Amino acid sequence: xxxxxxxxxxxxxSHTVLSLQEAGHDxxxxxxxxxxxxxxxxxxxxxxxxxxxxxNVDLVDEAAVEQVFAGAGIDAVIHFAGLKAVGESVREPLxxxxxxxxxxxxxxxxxxxxxxxxxxxxxxxxxYGEHNxxxxxxxxxxxxxxxxxxxxxxxxxxxxxxxDADPRWHIALLRYFNPVGAHPSGRIGEDPQGIPNNLVPFxxxxxxxxxxxxxxxxxxxxxxxGTCLRDYIHVEDLAEGHVAALNYVAGRAGxxxxxxGSGRGSSVLEVLRSFEKAVGEPIPYEITERRAGDxxxxxxxxxxxxxxxxxxxxxxxDQMCEDHWRWQKNNPQGYAS
Ligand code: NAD
Ligand code: UD1
Numbered sequence: 326x327x328x329x330x331x332x333x334x335x336x337x338x339s340h341t342v343l344s345l346q347e348a349g350h351d352x353x354x355x356x357x358x359x360x361x362x363x364x365x366x367x368x369x370x371x372x373x374x375x376x377x378x379x380x381n382v383d384l385v386d387e388a389a390v391e392q393v394f395a396g397a398g399i400d401a402v403i404h405f406a407g408l409k410a411v412g413e414s415v416r417e418p419l420x421x422x423x424x425x426x427x428x429x430x431x432x433x434x435x436x437x438x439x440x441x442x443x444x445x446x447x448x449x450x451x452x453y454g455e456h457n458x459x460x461x462x463x464x465x466x467x468x469x470x471x472x473x474x475x476x477x478x479x480x481x482x483x484x485x486x487x488x489d490a491d492p493r494w495h496i497a498l499l500r501y502f503n504p505v506g507a508h509p510s511g512r513i514g515e516d517p518q519g520i521p522n523n524l525v526p527f528x529x530x531x532x533x534x535x536x537x538x539x540x541x542x543x544x545x546x547x548x549x550x551g552t553c554l555r556d557y558i559h560v561e562d563l564a565e566g567h568v569a570a571l572n573y574v575a576g577r578a579g580x581x582x583x584x585x586g587s588g589r590g591s592s593v594l595e596v597l598r599s600f601e602k603a604v605g606e607p608i609p610y611e612i613t614e615r616r617a618g619d620x621x622x623x624x625x626x627x628x629x630x631x632x633x634x635x636x637x638x639x640x641x642x643d644q645m646c647e648d649h650w651r652w653q654k655n656n657p658q659g660y661a662s
Contacts, residue, residue: 586625
């Protein structure tokens, strides 16, 4: 198939472009490079031996999106493009609602006009909110508690309404848990701008000497070691989950929801120990205040993706840390190295 990947120069997108090319698909990428660099695609091409067609386009520009589709023969779309920093979304909600919602609406309107109706969407475990028991199951009532999460929830609602109204749509809503790691070559990986918000990129920057120490946000939670539990998933497993979801929905109309997670929780200190093993040295840290909005623990019920897609995670937290470290060590300043 010829697959359009929005956000394809970003962290998860670039790994998915590689998986798609390895599965024999042709790939067209749209990205406005607001949080990524085209260098990722050059490296993906080096690894796959295939070039993706790249368009530097902002999804909020509907006419520009229309031009990409015109005569391109696109069969399906995987939609990663969006802003994703929770804290920033609380400070600048309009920026998030405008970018994520308008970008998605433009994209699906253009798809509809071009009779392209197979769609895979990057949702997030954050849609489960604070009210659900763990593990999270797809049938639970969703309800996010920050503007970023609400953009994911609202886009899920829009896509569900669309699929219900028009049986020609084939839609997968993929709820990711905590993606970490990098391609084992160390050539592509996560390249956060500024101070990383997420745990593993922060640890990696401490390990490489860019930051002094890790602040562990809270050591007094009701968990085995007092730190929060999360369901970490290797970005390569996540990328393979997209290929599996795409294959499934390509053959079936409807709206499908899958958790992409391992079904296991790991604590902050367990992840830190795994990363130390990868580096071969202790990593300085300090236990500090809890971070506002953090939940003590959540992980996926991963049974549906296994039953429907035959997909499950294959890589351990140790492997995630080894691969993440190889990428960081070889590219201390990310793609700018
Ligand atoms: P990323 O920032 O690396 O990738 C997103 C890409 O979208 C970037 O390359 C950015 O330049 C592009 N983009 C943003 N707005 C755009 C617009 N208007 N037009 C064109 N391009 C635009 O992030 P990622 O970690 O690869 O995440 C990909 C998707 O997965 C996002 O939708 C994110 O919300 C979702 N997600 C990520 C995580 C995570 O922890 N990384 C977890 C759950 C869900
Ligand atoms: C974050 C996002 C969430 C998103 C998820 C998946 C927030 C509030 N939530 O959640 O919307 O779906 O990523 O990627 O940003 N930690 C530290 N020190 C740090 C960084 C993190 O101790 O410097 C801890 C956190 O308290 C948490 C764990 O590490 O317990 C994981 O944090 P993080 O990587 O930010 O992911 P989530 O909190 O799960």
